[in-house]
Amino acid sequence: MSTLFTRRKVLTGMGLLGLGLLAGCDNSPKLNFKYGKDLSDKIMGRTFKLKNTEGETVTLSSYRGLMPVVFFGFTQCPAVCPTTLARAAQAKKLMGRDGEIMQVIFITLDPERDTPEILDKYVKAFDPSFEALYGTPEEIAVAAKEFGIFYEKIPAGDTYTLSHTATSFVFDTRGNLRLGLQASLTAQECAEDLLTVMEVC
Amino acid sequence: MTAVQHLKRLTLGLTLLGLAAHASAQVQVSDAWVRATVPGQPASGAFMTVTADVDSKLLRVASPVATDVQIHEMNMQDDVMRMGPVDSVALPAGKAVTLDPNGYHVMLMGLTGQIKEGDPVPLTLTVENAKGEQQAVEVKAIARGVDGMAPSHKH
Numbered sequence: 001m002s003t004l005f006t007r008r009k010v011l012t013g014m015g016l017l018g019l020g021l022l023a024g025c026d027n028s029p030k031l032n033f034k035y036g037k038d039l040s041d042k043i044m045g046r047t048f049k050l051k052n053t054e055g056e057t058v059t060l061s062s063y064r065g066l067m068p069v070v071f072f073g074f075t076q077c078p079a080v081c082p083t084t085l086a087r088a089a090q091a092k093k094l095m096g097r098d099g100e101i102m103q104v105i106f107i108t109l110d111p112e113r114d115t116p117e118i119l120d121k122y123v124k125a126f127d128p129s130f131e132a133l134y135g136t137p138e139e140i141a142v143a144a145k146e147f148g149i150f151y152e153k154i155p156a157g158d159t160y161t162l163s164h165t166a167t168s169f170v171f172d173t174r175g176n177l178r179l180g181l182q183a184s185l186t187a188q189e190c191a192e193d194l195l196t197v198m199e200v201c
Numbered sequence: 202m203t204a205v206q207h208l209k210r211l212t213l214g215l216t217l218l219g220l221a222a223h224a225s226a227q228v229q230v231s232d233a234w235v236r237a238t239v240p241g242q243p244a245s246g247a248f249m250t251v252t253a254d255v256d257s258k259l260l261r262v263a264s265p266v267a268t269d270v271q272i273h274e275m276n277m278q279d280d281v282m283r284m285g286p287v288d289s290v291a292l293p294a295g296k297a298v299t300l301d302p303n304g305y306h307v308m309l310m311g312l313t314g315q316i317k318e319g320d321p322v323p324l325t326l327t328v329e330n331a332k333g334e335q336q337a338v339e340v341k342a343i344a345r346g347v348d349g350m351a352p353s354h355k356h
Contacts, residue, residue, distance in 0.1 A: 089348065163282060
């Protein structure tokens with residue numbers, strides 16, 4: 001039974017590959033990015049299961065057909081988080097109509113303070129299409145680990161701030177991880193590499 | 202009134218006295234801005250360029266819009282953003298020190314309300330020179346959008 005299933009999967013895979021070749025798509029396991037990091041051979045970020053701000057459970061497959069751009073942060077972050085979200089909004093604009101399949105997903109690393117209401121208003125202040133995901137601190141820890149995200153609370157007076165990985169992770173429309181965008185890149189550089197991800201079909 | 206409040210008042214009084222006696226050094230602040238917030242967001246950042254005419258340091262910042270104001274430093278290493286409070290920021294004589302999203306910045310925590318784009322946000326900087334003399338510098342920062350872009354720069 002399982003052998004049959006596997007065979008069927010292989011056949012489907014071959015079929016898709018054939019179609020891809022016919023259509024002139026780039027199916028190569030590696031992509032040539034000008035600025036970001038090729039993550040095509042990295043097995044990560046596949047199994048996260050969190051909630052969107054409407055309370056619905058979402059996984060990577062919820063975004064099939066879109067190009068998810070995943071970034072971890074927190075709304076009380078004064079610098080890198082708003083800068084990265086503003087850059088994503090700008091890159092989306094630069095891509096014109098192609099930008100319509102780009103889906104920015106902001107995952108909070110501070111679920112104790114970031115309520116769904118604040119998260120929703122926060123990401124939508126950058127672009128109305130952006131989504132935020134949250135979960136219990138344990139669920140967030142699992143998702144962060146899945147992406148290899150480092151984060152830690154830093155005491156700040158009576159409260160705390162967070163240090164965290166600032167990379168944006170880009171998947172192709174089939175849900176394969178493709179690209180890592182560092183915080184140092186500009187919106188124009190991101191847009192160019194995002195268009196390269198879109199050449200995959 | 203608690204003992205702590207008494208002490209705070211006394212300290213404030215003494216500080217003001219100190220300020221009156223030694224308000225001689227020049228401290229210039231330019232491009233002061235605060236990032237606007239969405240309703241319910243309890244913290245934001247303030248950014249500016251500070252130039253002191255003699256070797257000094259920025260000790261602290263206060264603002265009526267936040268119950269807790271701290272100075273933090275951010276740095277990036279291997280695409281990991283590290284953040285944390287600092288005791289002070291050195292202001293070498295004549296050097297324009299930038300507090301921007303890529304380095305030092307002022308954290309406004311425990312916001313008393315939403316900061317909307319265009320809102321004026323008063324800030325009081327306490328700067329100390331090498332002789333230990335403190336000076337208060339009043340600044341009026343203007344709130345920019347959440348994306349940090351000034352209204353005039355938007356297209």
